[in-house]
Amino acid sequence: MKTDTARGHLAAFVTILIWGTTFISTKVLLRVFAPIEILLIRFLIGYAALWCVRPHRLKVADKKQEWYFAAAGLCGITLYYLLENIALTYTLASNVGVIISIAPFFTAIFAWLFLRDRRPGGRFFLGFLMAMAGILLLSFGKDASLQINPVGDLLGVAAAVIWAAYSILTKKISGFGYHTILTTRRIFFYGLVFMAPISCAMGVHVELRDFADMGVIFNLLFLGLGASALCFVTWNTAVKHLGSVKTSVYIYMVPVITAVTSALILHERITAAAVCGIVLTLAGLFLSEKRVQNREDFSHGTECE
Secondary structure: OHHHHHHHHHHHHHHHHHHOOHHHHHHHHOOOOOHHHHHHHHHHHHHHHHHHHOOOOOOOOOOOHHHHHHHHHHHHHHHHHHHHHHHHHHOOHHHHHHHHOOHHHHHHHHHHHHOOOOOOOHHHHHHHHHHHHHHHHHHHOOOOOOOOOHHHHHHHHHHHHHHHHHHHHHHHHHOOOOOHHHHHHHHHHHHHHHHHHHHHHHOOOOOHHHHOOHHHHHHHHHHHHHHHHHHHHHHHHHHHHHOHHHHHHHHHHHHHHHHHHHHHHOOOOOOHHHHHHHHHHHHHHHHHHOOOOOHHHHHOOOOOO
């Protein structure tokens, strides 16, 4: 049990460490591709990579389980990224970053409603408030100013709700007992299926000359192999061993990783407000992670990889 818990925390940390740096690759690729094109290419690469790593077909024991895979693909792959990308066209990136960070709140509520988890206690909500205060300092402590945009901000909230739903679905899927790579690949498959008509409607115009730059290829591989194939496997592994709520609170660390990465790679200055924000966010993460063990963990002993 302790080994599984340690693996879960490590998997969650690795996931967030990579996801917190993807903004750099995305900014580079947006010079060449449209958001939907980046999304389609990265998950095609991820899907192919997972086939290469484990070239075995997933045989589903119960056909009803396919609905969970389809719902997870729709939520975690198609809708989440689509809503996030559209939100970014209406409102500030800093607004979206803060709003997406409320996903753990919705995850805790959904776990209570649908997984028979214990109702979140005061410690969880105190950690949530501390983390949000820290994230606000990180996001708006520089030059950015809070600007309310109803359409963009509501789309950001919708994306956070969708990601919470994805976390609950993956917790349910982990109880089926299949290998994590196989389940992640099946989720990618459904995500690409739902993405196909949206891509056609929005228009995808990718040419061979778009891949002439090695920088473009490197960033696509980073997003496809690292941020997609690897990270979705590690995230689903973390959910499997820690539960959906404990894993989701690691989302608080994304702005922290982004701030540190910006300082190291883009040489952006870390202000005193940013330092306070990092401390508050990590303290909130610690408080939320120290929730009392609950019924969500009942299946850890029975799940197998």
